[in-house]
Amino acid sequence: MPDSIAAPPSCLEALECSRCGARLDVDRWHGLCPHCGGVLLARYRLAAAARTLSPRALLERPPSQWRFAELLPASRAPLTLGEGMTPLHRAHRLGRALGLERLYVKDESLNPTGSFKARGLSVAVTVAALFGARRLALPSAGNAGGAAAAYGALAGLPVELFLPSDTPWPFRLEAAACGATIHLVDGDIADCGRRMRETAAGEGRVDLSTLREPWRLEGKKTMGLELAEQLGWELPDAVVYPTGGGTGLVGMWKAFDELGRLGLLRSARRPRMIAVQAAGCAPIVRAFEAWAEQATRWERPATYASGLRVPSAIGDRLILSALRESRGAALAVTDAEMAAGQLELARSEGIFAAPEGGATVAALRALVARGAIGPDERVVLFNTGSGLKVPSVPTLHVP
Numbered sequence: 001m002p003d004s005i006a007a008p009p010s011c012l013e014a015l016e017c018s019r020c021g022a023r024l025d026v027d028r029w030h031g032l033c034p035h036c037g038g039v040l041l042a043r044y045r046l047a048a049a050a051r052t053l054s055p056r057a058l059l060e061r062p063p064s065q066w067r068f069a070e071l072l073p074a075s076r077a078p079l080t081l082g083e084g085m086t087p088l089h090r091a092h093r094l095g096r097a098l099g100l101e102r103l104y105v106k107d108e109s110l111n112p113t114g115s116f117k118a119r120g121l122s123v124a125v126t127v128a129a130l131f132g133a134r135r136l137a138l139p140s141a142g143n144a145g146g147a148a149a150a151y152g153a154l155a156g157l158p159v160e161l162f163l164p165s166d167t168p169w170p171f172r173l174e175a176a177a178c179g180a181t182i183h184l185v186d187g188d189i190a191d192c193g194r195r196m197r198e199t200a201a202g203e204g205r206v207d208l209s210t211l212r213e214p215w216r217l218e219g220k221k222t223m224g225l226e227l228a229e230q231l232g233w234e235l236p237d238a239v240v241y242p243t244g245g246g247t248g249l250v251g252m253w254k255a256f257d258e259l260g261r262l263g264l265l266r267s268a269r270r271p272r273m274i275a276v277q278a279a280g281c282a283p284i285v286r287a288f289e290a291w292a293e294q295a296t297r298w299e300r301p302a303t304y305a306s307g308l309r310v311p312s313a314i315g316d317r318l319i320l321s322a323l324r325e326s327r328g329a330a331l332a333v334t335d336a337e338m339a340a341g342q343l344e345l346a347r348s349e350g351i352f353a354a355p356e357g358g359a360t361v362a363a364l365r366a367l368v369a370r371g372a373i374g375p376d377e378r379v380v381l382f383n384t385g386s387g388l389k390v391p392s393v394p395t396l397h398v399p
Helices: 046-050 055-059 065-071 092-098 117-130 143-155 169-177 189-198 215-220 222-230 247-262 283-289 316-325 335-349 355-369
Strands: 012-017 040-044 088-090 102-107 135-139 159-164 181-185 205-207 238-242 272-278 329-333 378-383
Touching (some): 040 215, 046 065, 046 247, 065 222, 092 335, 092 355, 102 222, 117 143, 117 215, 135 143, 135 189, 143 159, 143 169, 159 169, 159 189, 181 189, 215 222, 222 247, 238 355, 247 272, 247 316, 272 283, 272 316, 283 329, 329 335, 329 355, 355 378
Parallel strands (some): 102 378, 135 159, 135 205, 159 181, 238 272, 238 378, 272 329
Antiparallel strands (some): 012 040
């Protein structure tokens, strides 16, 4: 955020455990709830936020996620590379092919570091630096690691990454170029997390693992805040979102609740949240279909979409709750369907999406075919990253 424009103060009030309801002061770095191990959520003084956060005020603020300063921590001293305010494309040709009149694509590949992960890591590294972190560490399937390395470099903090040994080379190159120390681990991202927690933490090391701290979620929720603003303070009928760790889906559901409480939305109606996973790693889909309260680990996860190769999500209860509260859905697509979705989005709209973005196209096609999405509904697909970071599309022959 430019120095010449003074940001409104954050209205952050406390942290609240999503499981036991315990309230914690925001006086130091917190991981999981110290009482029950639940995920912590940031809570804000919404009455105070409403005094300065308005559609008119936003028009005068810089085009980044930090424009929503009242609903973010440490908003007056952010570590930012200009993340957020990604385009919301009207997908005319793809919409016609699917029989949909109002289809949109929110393209997160235009964030710094090429993915939506920049949003969460900008906020998390900002808060970590504020609380005196000396080192940062996290397991990653690729994009989060690159973003952590970039914002760590911006903060002047060393970053340790624990990546699966088959992580595509572009992700490793990006992280190494930004100065991160890379540890390759045989296994999936859950194995990487275990390896990281087994290593000596050392004084001042902060764990930035997905939802093991509350701040990455706050950055991810800005996708929902932006979506409302870009649609004239009306929400879509459905949001189709690729779901690995699920922080983005949970964050957007939180954002919609906060906007409703602030009185900024034109309607009380919320979108149906639709989680898309890979057929080779679909723990949330399995739990959703079984009406389970939490998901069990998916054994031997396999998919070329590294962001969806998450065998167990610490935020599984929150994801499932959002899906059910919204009367949404969860479905899995094959790698071949995902790849076809990548090509369809590229050839109809000029967006070369990550495999995860292709998965949303494949899922939407299935939803339309079964009548779960109507032709006149307003639907938003999320492309979470750039296809340029993944070396191949399984069904594409390149001369």
